[in-house]
Amino acid sequence: MSFGKGHHLHLIDGSAFIFRAYHALPPLTRKSDGLPIGAVAGFCNMLFRYVEDNKQGDAPTHAAVIFDHSAKTFRNAIYPAYKANRPELPEDLRPQFPLTRQATRAFNIACIEAEGYEADDIIATLACRARAAGGTVTILSSDKDLMQLVGDGVEMLDPMKNRRIGPEEVFEKFGVAPDRVIDVQALSGDSVDNVPGAPGIGMKTAALLIQEYGDLETLLARAGEISQPKRRAALQDNAELIRISRRLVALDCAMPLEVTLDSLEVHPPQPEAVLSFLNAMEFRSLTTRVAASLKVAAPPMEAARGAEVTGAHDAPEAAPSLPFDTAAYECVRDAAALERWIAAIRERGVVAVDTETTSLDEMRAELVGISLCVQAGTACYIPLGHRQGGGDLFGSSALTEGQMPVAQALALLKPVLEDDAILKIGQNMKYDAKILARLGISVAPIDDTMLMSYAMHAGLNSHGMDALSDQYLGHQPIAIKPLLGSGKSAVTFDRVPIDQAVAYAAEDADITLRLWELFKPQLHRAHVTTVYETLERPLVPVLAQMEMAGIQVDRDTLSRMSNAFAQKMAGLEAEIHDMAGEKFNVGSPKQLGEILFDKMSLPGGEKGKTGAYATGADVLEDLATEHELPGRVLDWRQLSKLKSTYTDALQDHINPETGRVHTSYSLTGAVTGRLASTDPNLQNIPVRSEEGRRIREAFVAPKGRRLVSLDYSQIELRILAHVADIPALKQAFREGQDIHAMTASEMFNVPLDQMTPDIRRQAKAINFGVIYGISGFGLARNLRIPRSAAQGFIDRYFERFPGIKGYMDDTVAFAKANGFVQTLFGRKIHTPEINARGPGAGFAKRAAINAPIQGTAADVIRRAMVRMPAAIAGIDAKMLLQVHDELLFEVAEDAVDTLIPIAREVMETACDPAVHLSVRLTVEAGHGANWAEAH
DNA sequence: GGGCTCACG
DNA sequence: GACGTACGTGAGCCCG
Structure with missing residues (x-):
C-alpha cells in the first residue's frame, strides 16, 4: 500500500541533532584509537531515545533523518555571501559526520541528503509530497527556518523541549501565519545565515508591515504610503535585496529527489546491525541498553577490553557484567540467616546498606526493614516492621508473621555497622544514618555514592539513585510509586507486601554497591578524591547531628504574629477592593493584572509568554507613583508571604516529640557546593525587612542557653579579591575599610569622608554584580538607571580594577576549553x-564566572563545619544551622564567651593548610535569647 | 504540575 | 537592529 491517508511521516533534522550532541558532551574519543566520537555518542543516544519514545502511542508509519550534504548550495548562486559568516566547523566534528549517517542506518532509519540542497529543502519537498498524498507530517526540529512549512497536516516538534509547534506557535514567534513567515524573514534578514533583508527592519517591524499590507509584494508596491521616512526608504531602496532575501529563505518544495515516500516505511532496528555498530564505537553502556531493549544479549567488547571513553560520564565500565535478578535476593527472617549475612560482610569488609521506613522525614520515620548487599547480585532484605493491610479504625494493625524482632536484628547488626574495619556504603547515607542513630546505632565509616557522583559530575546530571542506575548501569530500578500508590490511596512502606519489598529494597542495595564499585576508581581519575574525602563525606555526620538537634521555635510567638498579620491583611484587602471598585482575589496575579491594566488602564501592562500581565514587585513599585492601589498590594503581599510561608507553615514543622524544628540539608542540592535546606527551608528566614525580621524572634534558645551567630564578613568579595588578584581590593580588606565605600570612592572620585549612602549603595550593587557576572542590563534593572549609565559604571569598574575583566575572560575560556570550572579547593562545577x-x-x-567564587565560599564553610565538632567538644554548645556564610549555635549561657573565640578561629582559618588566601577572612559574632538578637 | 512571586545568601 | 540577561536556592499560591 502506498503512502497516503492515515500515514504519518517523521522528518528528523539530523544536522541539528549532531550539533546539539556535539556541544552537549565533553570531547570524547574512542579509547582504542583516539577517534573523536562525542557527537556520535550523543547522536546515538538521541536516536535510541527517539526509537524508544516512538514504540507506542502515535508512532509514525514512515520516518527519515535528513542531513545537509555540503556547504555549497543553489543559494550561493543566488547570493554568494549566503552563510558566508558561518564559523569554521570544529576540526574534531567533521570526521564524525559519516559516522552519524552510519549510525542512522544502523538503527534502520532512512537517511537522506542531496548535493546542492540544504536539509531544509529535502524536508520541505518530502513534507509537501506527503501532504499532497493525504498523509500527516511531523518535523522534529526547532529551526525557525522550517516554520514556513507548518499547517495543513504538517507540524513541528521541538525534540529538546518536547514542544509541539503548530500554526499558533509560529504566529507567536513571527507575528504572522506560517504562509507569510518567509515574507517576514525576507524583510528582517538573518545575521546567522547572512541573509541581508531590509536595513533597519527587525522581526517586530517586519511582522507589523506584513500584517498591515498582507504580503511582501503588496508591501513593496505600496511602500510609498509608509509614513515613517526611514522605513519607507529602507523598503524602496532595497526592494531587490529584499526579493533576493525572500528567495534565500524560501524552501524548495519541489526539488528533484529520487527517494520515494514508500521507501521510508518504519522498520524496527535489526539487533545485529545496531549492536555491531555501537560495539565498534565502543559505547559500552549504550550497547547494553540497546541490547536490553531489543531483548538480546549484548555482544562482548572486542577492540579494547576494559577500555574507557575518556572524559565520558556515560562511561563504558558502566556496563553491568551481571544482570539484575530480583529472584536471587534473599528475605532474611531469622537470626540464623542474618548471622550468615553478617559473616559474609565481615569476610568482605564492605557492605551496601539501605533502610526502608514509613516517611521521608527522618525525624518521624519508623524503620520498616533493612537491605544489605555484599557483592553485585548478592543482596538481602530484612523485613522488620511490615504490617497486614487494612488495619482497624485507628489505622493500627498487627505485624506480619515471619519477621525478626527489631531489637534482635539491630543487636546483631550494631557491631557491624559501628565496626571501624567495615565500610558501609549508602546512597544518601545521611538519611539512613539518622534513622539508625535514632535507634542507637552510629554508622561509621561510610561511603556515599550520591556524594561521589556529586563530586565528579556536579552540573552534569542529577545524583538520585534512579538516574544514576539508569545512566551508569543501564538499568531501571523498580519504581516505588506502584508499590505505594499515590494520592488518597497512598500507603506507607510498612503496608507493602514483603515479597515485593524484598525485590525493591534488596535491588536498591545491589545498585548502590554496583555504583560504588564503578565510582570508586573514577574519583581518582577525575581528581576529586580530595574534594570527596574532605568536603563531602565528613560532612555527613556533622549535618546529621545538626538536623537531629533541631532549633527550638516558639509556637505562641508565631501564632500571635500570624493573627496580627491576618488582621492587617484584612484591612488592606478592604482598602484594595474599595480602590478597585470591586472584590477580587488579591493573591491572584491574573486577577490583579486585569484590574490594574484592563479595568484601571494603568500604564506599563506587559504580558508574558503565558499571556498574563506581569505583576511582580518591580512592576508594582513603578506603578505606585501612579496610584495608591499597587502600594497596598505590595504591603499585602509582604504580609501574605510572611504569614503563609513563615508564621503558619513553620508551626507545622515543629516536631511534636522534640518541640523543635528539624530542617534537612541537601549536600547535592546546589551545583556550586552550597548546601540547600528543605522541610522547612531555614536558609531563607526573613531578615531584610523590619517586619519580617521579627519572625526570627520565634527562633529561641531554651532557658539557660543562648543562640550565637557567627558569620563571614564579605567572604565572596574577599575570594574575588584573591582569585582575580586585585591589589586595591586586597589593601582595602587589609586595612579593614568599608569595601563598598572604597569602591564608590574609587569609581566616582568621591573622597571617603564625603561619601553619601546613595553613592555607596550603587557601588555595592556593582560589587555584587561583578560576582554574578555583571551585565549592563542587569545592573540597570537593579539600580533603576538607564542602561547606558549602567554600562558606563561597568566600564569604569573594569578600568579601575583591571584584574576583574581578566579573571572573567579567563574563567569563561577555561570553561569553554574544559567543560567545567573549579574552586580553589578543587571542586569541579561542570558547565x-x-x-x-x-x-x-x-x-x-555568568554561571561559570560566579561558580568558582560562590563555590569556594561554600568549600570554606564546609571545612569549618567539618572541624567544628572536635574544636568545641569540651564546650556545652551545639551547632544548629548553616546559612551559607553563617553558623548558628545553641550554647549554655556561661559558655558563650568560651565558644565565640574558638569557633571564630576555626572559621577564620578554615582554608589552612590547603589554600593560602592573600586576603584574610574575618568573622563577626553576636548572641542573644533569639535569632533576631543574635544576628 | 507549571508559572509566578518572593524569602534568603 | 534585535534579543535576552545579573549568581545560587525553596516554598506557597493560583489556575488549568
Missing part, C-alpha cells in the same frame, strides 16, 4: 551549556 549558542550562552557564562 555543559557553555559552548551553546543563543540566549543560553549568556546564562552559562
Whole structure:
C-alpha cells in the first residue's frame, strides 16, 4: 500500500541533532584509537531515545533523518555571501559526520541528503509530497527556518523541549501565519545565515508591515504610503535585496529527489546491525541498553577490553557484567540467616546498606526493614516492621508473621555497622544514618555514592539513585510509586507486601554497591578524591547531628504574629477592593493584572509568554507613583508571604516529640557546593525587612542557653579579591575599610569622608554584580538607571580594577576549553551549556564566572563545619544551622564567651593548610535569647 | 504540575 | 537592529 491517508511521516533534522550532541558532551574519543566520537555518542543516544519514545502511542508509519550534504548550495548562486559568516566547523566534528549517517542506518532509519540542497529543502519537498498524498507530517526540529512549512497536516516538534509547534506557535514567534513567515524573514534578514533583508527592519517591524499590507509584494508596491521616512526608504531602496532575501529563505518544495515516500516505511532496528555498530564505537553502556531493549544479549567488547571513553560520564565500565535478578535476593527472617549475612560482610569488609521506613522525614520515620548487599547480585532484605493491610479504625494493625524482632536484628547488626574495619556504603547515607542513630546505632565509616557522583559530575546530571542506575548501569530500578500508590490511596512502606519489598529494597542495595564499585576508581581519575574525602563525606555526620538537634521555635510567638498579620491583611484587602471598585482575589496575579491594566488602564501592562500581565514587585513599585492601589498590594503581599510561608507553615514543622524544628540539608542540592535546606527551608528566614525580621524572634534558645551567630564578613568579595588578584581590593580588606565605600570612592572620585549612602549603595550593587557576572542590563534593572549609565559604571569598574575583566575572560575560556570550572579547593562545577549558542550562552557564562567564587565560599564553610565538632567538644554548645556564610549555635549561657573565640578561629582559618588566601577572612559574632538578637 | 512571586545568601 | 540577561536556592499560591 502506498503512502497516503492515515500515514504519518517523521522528518528528523539530523544536522541539528549532531550539533546539539556535539556541544552537549565533553570531547570524547574512542579509547582504542583516539577517534573523536562525542557527537556520535550523543547522536546515538538521541536516536535510541527517539526509537524508544516512538514504540507506542502515535508512532509514525514512515520516518527519515535528513542531513545537509555540503556547504555549497543553489543559494550561493543566488547570493554568494549566503552563510558566508558561518564559523569554521570544529576540526574534531567533521570526521564524525559519516559516522552519524552510519549510525542512522544502523538503527534502520532512512537517511537522506542531496548535493546542492540544504536539509531544509529535502524536508520541505518530502513534507509537501506527503501532504499532497493525504498523509500527516511531523518535523522534529526547532529551526525557525522550517516554520514556513507548518499547517495543513504538517507540524513541528521541538525534540529538546518536547514542544509541539503548530500554526499558533509560529504566529507567536513571527507575528504572522506560517504562509507569510518567509515574507517576514525576507524583510528582517538573518545575521546567522547572512541573509541581508531590509536595513533597519527587525522581526517586530517586519511582522507589523506584513500584517498591515498582507504580503511582501503588496508591501513593496505600496511602500510609498509608509509614513515613517526611514522605513519607507529602507523598503524602496532595497526592494531587490529584499526579493533576493525572500528567495534565500524560501524552501524548495519541489526539488528533484529520487527517494520515494514508500521507501521510508518504519522498520524496527535489526539487533545485529545496531549492536555491531555501537560495539565498534565502543559505547559500552549504550550497547547494553540497546541490547536490553531489543531483548538480546549484548555482544562482548572486542577492540579494547576494559577500555574507557575518556572524559565520558556515560562511561563504558558502566556496563553491568551481571544482570539484575530480583529472584536471587534473599528475605532474611531469622537470626540464623542474618548471622550468615553478617559473616559474609565481615569476610568482605564492605557492605551496601539501605533502610526502608514509613516517611521521608527522618525525624518521624519508623524503620520498616533493612537491605544489605555484599557483592553485585548478592543482596538481602530484612523485613522488620511490615504490617497486614487494612488495619482497624485507628489505622493500627498487627505485624506480619515471619519477621525478626527489631531489637534482635539491630543487636546483631550494631557491631557491624559501628565496626571501624567495615565500610558501609549508602546512597544518601545521611538519611539512613539518622534513622539508625535514632535507634542507637552510629554508622561509621561510610561511603556515599550520591556524594561521589556529586563530586565528579556536579552540573552534569542529577545524583538520585534512579538516574544514576539508569545512566551508569543501564538499568531501571523498580519504581516505588506502584508499590505505594499515590494520592488518597497512598500507603506507607510498612503496608507493602514483603515479597515485593524484598525485590525493591534488596535491588536498591545491589545498585548502590554496583555504583560504588564503578565510582570508586573514577574519583581518582577525575581528581576529586580530595574534594570527596574532605568536603563531602565528613560532612555527613556533622549535618546529621545538626538536623537531629533541631532549633527550638516558639509556637505562641508565631501564632500571635500570624493573627496580627491576618488582621492587617484584612484591612488592606478592604482598602484594595474599595480602590478597585470591586472584590477580587488579591493573591491572584491574573486577577490583579486585569484590574490594574484592563479595568484601571494603568500604564506599563506587559504580558508574558503565558499571556498574563506581569505583576511582580518591580512592576508594582513603578506603578505606585501612579496610584495608591499597587502600594497596598505590595504591603499585602509582604504580609501574605510572611504569614503563609513563615508564621503558619513553620508551626507545622515543629516536631511534636522534640518541640523543635528539624530542617534537612541537601549536600547535592546546589551545583556550586552550597548546601540547600528543605522541610522547612531555614536558609531563607526573613531578615531584610523590619517586619519580617521579627519572625526570627520565634527562633529561641531554651532557658539557660543562648543562640550565637557567627558569620563571614564579605567572604565572596574577599575570594574575588584573591582569585582575580586585585591589589586595591586586597589593601582595602587589609586595612579593614568599608569595601563598598572604597569602591564608590574609587569609581566616582568621591573622597571617603564625603561619601553619601546613595553613592555607596550603587557601588555595592556593582560589587555584587561583578560576582554574578555583571551585565549592563542587569545592573540597570537593579539600580533603576538607564542602561547606558549602567554600562558606563561597568566600564569604569573594569578600568579601575583591571584584574576583574581578566579573571572573567579567563574563567569563561577555561570553561569553554574544559567543560567545567573549579574552586580553589578543587571542586569541579561542570558547565555543559557553555559552548551553546543563543540566549543560553549568556546564562552559562555568568554561571561559570560566579561558580568558582560562590563555590569556594561554600568549600570554606564546609571545612569549618567539618572541624567544628572536635574544636568545641569540651564546650556545652551545639551547632544548629548553616546559612551559607553563617553558623548558628545553641550554647549554655556561661559558655558563650568560651565558644565565640574558638569557633571564630576555626572559621577564620578554615582554608589552612590547603589554600593560602592573600586576603584574610574575618568573622563577626553576636548572641542573644533569639535569632533576631543574635544576628 | 507549571508559572509566578518572593524569602534568603 | 534585535534579543535576552545579573549568581545560587525553596516554598506557597493560583489556575488549568
